């Protein structure tokens with residue numbers, strides 16, 4: 312029954328994305344939402360990256376899961392080509408977070424969840440995730 316830390320982060324992070332979104336990004340219905348990952352969550356660098364996630368109703372989420380071509384086109388339109396290309400690049404990379412770093416990530420998104428519940432807007436990425444991603448971006452610009 313013991314949930315590991317990745318699952319705990321998944322749960323808190325998902326609530327942040329869904330609470331912040333308020334409605335389905337595709338059909339704009341205010342119904343219970345999924346936290347939909349634009350790139351699958353197998354890659355740790357993208358799993359808890361707000362830029363890679365949207366609030367989507369179950370119906371739209373399932374539709375795009377079943378129609379990957381259409382989904383890719385929609386994703387590119389949603390993100391714009393520059394960010395889409397960057398996320399595609401990140402999706403091809405391996406990121407690792409130590410247990411201590413995962414603890415920091417969990418604490419961060421717990422604070423964000425609290426902020427959103429108090430009326431805060433937006434889900435800032437956990438600093439350790441942002442740092443690793445900035446390092447990739449920096450390397451790409453040289």
Ligand SMILES: [Zn+2]
Nearest residue numbers: 335338368371
């Ligand atoms: Zn929808």
